[in-house]
Amino acid sequence: MQDADFVTVISKRKSRKRQQLVDLGNISYRNFDAPVISEEVAIRRLGAAKSDIATSEFYSSLLILLRQGLSIICAPVIEEVLCYGLGRFSECMTSRYQCALLFLLKENFGAKVFIHDPIFSVTECNILRNFGCEVIIDNEEGCRKLSGKPTLVFLPHCPKQLTDNFLRTNWSPNLLSSCLLLSNSLSHLVESQSRRELSLHAPCSLALYPHSSELGLVNSFRYSDIFNDTALHVFPASKLALAAQDLWDYSPPSGYTKGDIEFISKEEKPKLPHFFE
Numbered sequence: 001m002q003d004a005d006f007v008t009v010i011s012k013r014k015s016r017k018r019q020q021l022v023d024l025g026n027i028s029y030r031n032f033d034a035p036v037i038s039e040e041v042a043i044r045r046l047g048a049a050k051s052d053i054a055t056s057e058f059y060s061s062l063l064i065l066l067r068q069g070l071s072i073i074c075a076p077v078i079e080e081v082l083c084y085g086l087g088r089f090s091e092c093m094t095s096r097y098q099c100a101l102l103f104l105l106k107e108n109f110g111a112k113v114f115i116h117d118p119i120f121s122v123t124e125c126n127i128l129r130n131f132g133c134e135v136i137i138d139n140e141e142g143c144r145k146l147s148g149k150p151t152l153v154f155l156p157h158c159p160k161q162l163t164d165n166f167l168r169t170n171w172s173p174n175l176l177s178s179c180l181l182l183s184n185s186l187s188h189l190v191e192s193q194s195r196r197e198l199s200l201h202a203p204c205s206l207a208l209y210p211h212s213s214e215l216g217l218v219n220s221f222r223y224s225d226i227f228n229d230t231a232l233h234v235f236p237a238s239k240l241a242l243a244a245q246d247l248w249d250y251s252p253p254s255g256y257t258k259g260d261i262e263f264i265s266k267e268e269k270p271k272l273p274h275f276f277e
């Protein structure tokens, strides 16, 4: 969903299709980093989105679900949040509401937030830093190792390759059982795609799925395309303990392929603007 001043077009940059925003008043493709919305306007819109979410039934049910998840992983509180794939939250309404949710959860749990999306603008990085988030400069392609502290991993509508890279990097019972994964529903992924497709592009999700518990989130927010297909997943130590040693010895191949529509590799976009170095 986008703001009224913008339309979505499909470009054929490097012979691949990617959604880009075009300013209606100036019909030209926009550079990833070009600031369009002022920081002040973006912050004001985020504030309104935060109030909208904070007072919603959706947010109350999500908090209940997160507490359930925490009790399953035997943790009192979320200490860290790792977020990839939020998108251009200063311009895109879907991303803005997801960002508002991230800020609310950060405040609610007093958690430290680590965040990256290769398409963040300088303005967006500034906003995130001013809200106390640590912007990850390098494109890690989802491969960040968890600290072992209770962590919420927030991957809103992310490419399956990103989720898979995250799982592969944390391929141990100790690390997986320390996180709550709020992402596209794994059960929907596994049920909707062929085994061949999953083995090629989401082998870790496929292998771990039987050892996970999915806590379904009712999509009750007033805008139905912001948190649709979203579920909370946990990898309970008790379930992982039942997995055969083969699972941990398994060395799944890297899940992403070049040319995927949504996944941005580090070759394509290695880091965020130099400003932060």
Ligand SMILES: C[S@@+](CC[C@H](N)C(=O)[O-])C[C@H]1O[C@@H](n2cnc3c(N)ncnc32)[C@H](O)[C@@H]1O
Residues within 6 Å of the ligand: 001, 084, 085, 086, 087, 088, 094, 095, 098, 116, 117, 118, 119, 139, 140, 141, 142, 156, 157, 158, 159, 162, 262, 263, 264, 265, 266
């Ligand atoms: C389908 S969009 C989702 C955007 C937004 N969360 C939403 O729901 O509309 C996928 C997002 O993943 C981001 N993404 C792609 N490759 C990434 C990477 N290597 N690391 C972090 N984010 C990435 C894209 O830039 C994009 O913002």
